[in-house]
Structures are given as structure tokens and as C-alpha cells.
Amino acid sequence: xxxxxxxxxxxxxxxxxxxxxxxxxxxxxxxxxxxxxxxxxxxxxxxxxxxxxxxxxxxxxxxxxxxxxxxxxxxxxxxxxxxxxxxxxxxxxxxxxxxxxxxxxxxxxxxxxxxxxxxxxxxxxxxxxxxxxxxxxxxxxxxxxxxxxxxxxxxxxxxxxxxxxxxxxxxxxxxxxxxxxxxxxxxxxxxxxxxxxxxxxxxxxxxxxxxxxxxxxxxxxxxxxxxxxxxxxxxxxxxxxxxxxxxxxxxxxxxxxxx
Numbered sequence: 001x002x003x004x005x006x007x008x009x010x011x012x013x014x015x016x017x018x019x020x021x022x023x024x025x026x027x028x029x030x031x032x033x034x035x036x037x038x039x040x041x042x043x044x045x046x047x048x049x050x051x052x053x054x055x056x057x058x059x060x061x062x063x064x065x066x067x068x069x070x071x072x073x074x075x076x077x078x079x080x081x082x083x084x085x086x087x088x089x090x091x092x093x094x095x096x097x098x099x100x101x102x103x104x105x106x107x108x109x110x111x112x113x114x115x116x117x118x119x120x121x122x123x124x125x126x127x128x129x130x131x132x133x134x135x136x137x138x139x140x141x142x143x144x145x146x147x148x149x150x151x152x153x154x155x156x157x158x159x160x161x162x163x164x165x166x167x168x169x170x171x172x173x174x175x176x177x178x179x180x181x182x183x184x185x186x187x188x189x190x191x192x193x194x195x196x197x198x199x200x201x202x203x204x205x206x207x208x209x210x211x212x213x214x215x216x217x218x219x220x221x222x223x224x225x226x227x228x229x230x231x232x233x234x235x236x237x238x239x240x241x242x243x244x245x246x247x248x249x250x251x252x253x254x255x256x257x258x259x
Contacts, residue, residue: 007240011038013143014087015237016080016135018044018068019096020054026148026193027096028057029230035061037234039092042083044068070097070127071119080134090138092237095131095147098124104162105204112162120162125170132177132188142185144237147174149190149248151256159206171248178246187245189236194224194252218253 015034019027020043027043034041042064045054051067058065064086068079083090100123104116128147135145152160153167171190178188195211204210215222232251235241250256 007242008235008238009038010034010092010234010238013039013091013237014089015039015041015092015094016044016083016087016090017041017094017096018079018131019094020045020058020065021050022054023057024196024226025096026196026226026229026233027094028054029226030094030096030233031058031063032061033227033230033234034092034237035063037238039237040087042066042079042086044079070123070130076127076130077134080131080138084138089140090135091141091143093131093135093143093145094233094237095128095145097127098148098163098166100124100162100166106159107161109162109165117162117166120166121169124163124166125173128170129173129177132181132186136181136184136186139184139186143187144241145177145181145186145188146233146236147190149192151192151194151250151252153192153248154256157210159204159210161204163204174248175246182245187236187241189245190248191229191233191236192248192250192252192256193229194218194250194255196223196226196229214252214255217258218255219258220253222253224251224253 017027017031031043044066045051047067066079066082068075070076100120101116104112149167149171152164153171174188174190195214229251
């Protein structure tokens with residue numbers, strides 16, 4: 001057996017990261033960490049309006065920023081094509097986008113509209129499968145694909161509403177994708193952070209109470225930091241995680257383990 005002396009490095013790796021909204025985004029934490037660890041990345045934001053706000057983050061570190069609304073025909077295909085044109089190939093993909101109409105997010109699951117549920121599923125879940133379909137042919141050396149989930153996929157969390165079933169579907173899809181892509185040496189994981197105040201999370205009703213409950217429940221007695229989430233994602237994208245796939249991996253201070 002030959003040991004890799006630097007299995008945690010991302011030096012020379014190429015990645016695509018979706019979902020940059022502001023400096024609090026998980027996508028931004030992942031971008032900063034991957035760049036610091038030697039990776040070259042392309043990052044997406046929602047649209048041209050969003051680009052004006054987030055380009056000051058990416059420009060100083062030389063990261064290409066591409067608008068991509070996964071609900072718009074052809075935009076995800078364009079994003080992947082631009083990334084491959086810039087990078088040559090891909091070693092990792094981080095899918096950090098989620099959305100549901102506020103009326104469906106704030107209401108009861110039993111009251112959710114078919115259209116709202118379908119849109120939430122398209123943006124937050126199926127877009128990861130479509131992204132994998134587009135990216136896999138450009139991962140000749142294998143690699144990692146990650147998406148973001150939450151404890152509400154496994155437990156009924158007050159005010160998480162329709163996103164709970166959507167994230168449950170995402171976690172199931174991760175397992176099927178891991179099975180289907182394993183022969184290509186592509187590893188697939190769902191990362192489940194504890195609550196942090198991202199733009200997507202701000203749409204959840206009584207989010208302050210959810211965060212306070214997480215602090216009370218967590219054995220570590222605190223919320224996790226963006227850097228800790230990014231560190232886990234970077235590990236999963238590195239060669240150090242080469243024997244892992246198909247898992248939901250928590251970085252939540254231990255909340256998921258408590259009754």
C-alpha cells in the first residue's frame with residue numbers, strides 16, 4: 001500500500017459550486033475553503049441581479065461567477081458548459097441551492113399546493129440529479145458530488161414544512177445516485193448542517209426559535225459555523241474521503257443524535 005502524504009489537499013482539483021447568494025452562504029464558505037486548499041472553482045449565483053451583489057466576493061480571488069436559475073430552460077446546461085470550458089474537467093460538485101414558495105413553506109404540508117410542491121422539488125431536489133447527469137461525463141477521474149440537506153428530512157421540525165419531505169427525497173436520491181455512479185468512481189453525499197442564518201433559511205418562520213432550540217439540544221451547546229460546514233465539504237471532496245459514498249453526514253453539534 002502506498003500512502004498519499006497529502007490526502008486532505010484539494011491542490012489541482014477542479015470544482016463547480018452552486019448557490020452563492022451572499023457572504024453567509026454555505027456556497028461561499030465552500031468556495032473560500034476550496035480556494036484556500038488549492039482548488040480552482042467556478043461558482044453560480046441566481047441571476048444578473050444577484051451577480052452585482054456577490055461578484056465583489058469572487059472577483060478578488062479570481063473565481064468565475066456564472067448566473068444560473070435552474071428553473072430556466074438551458075441555464076444549468078450553460079453553467080456546466082462554462083465550468084468545463086474554464087476548468088477542463090471536474091473533480092467535485094457542490095449543490096447548495098434550495099427554494100420553496102413562501103405560501104407553501106409557511107403553511108402546513110397538508111395545505112401545500114401541487115404547483116408549489118413541484119417547484120420546491122425541482123429546485124431543491126431534482127436539480128441535483130440533473131446536475132449529476134450533466135457533470136458526470138466531465139469527471140473522468142471520478143470525484144465527489146455533494147448536496148445540502150437538514151435534520152427536517154428525518155424528523156418533523158416545526159415550521160420546516162414542505163421542505164422536510166423535499167429534503168427527505170433528496171437524501172434518498174443521494175443513495176440512488178451513489179449506487180449508479182459508483183462504477184465511475186464518483187462519490188455522492190448529503191451534508192446536513194445545523195441551522196445557520198443563510199438567505200434560504202431566513203424564509204423559514206420563527207427561524208430564531210429553531211436556532212435557539214438547536215443550541216439547547218446540541219451536545220456541543222452551540223450552533224455550527226460556516227467554516228465548519230466548509231471544512232466537512234472540503235474533506236468529502238478530497239482524496240481522504242475516497243472510501244465513502246451514499247451517506248448523509250451531519251455537522252450540527254450533535255443535534256441529530258439527541259432524542
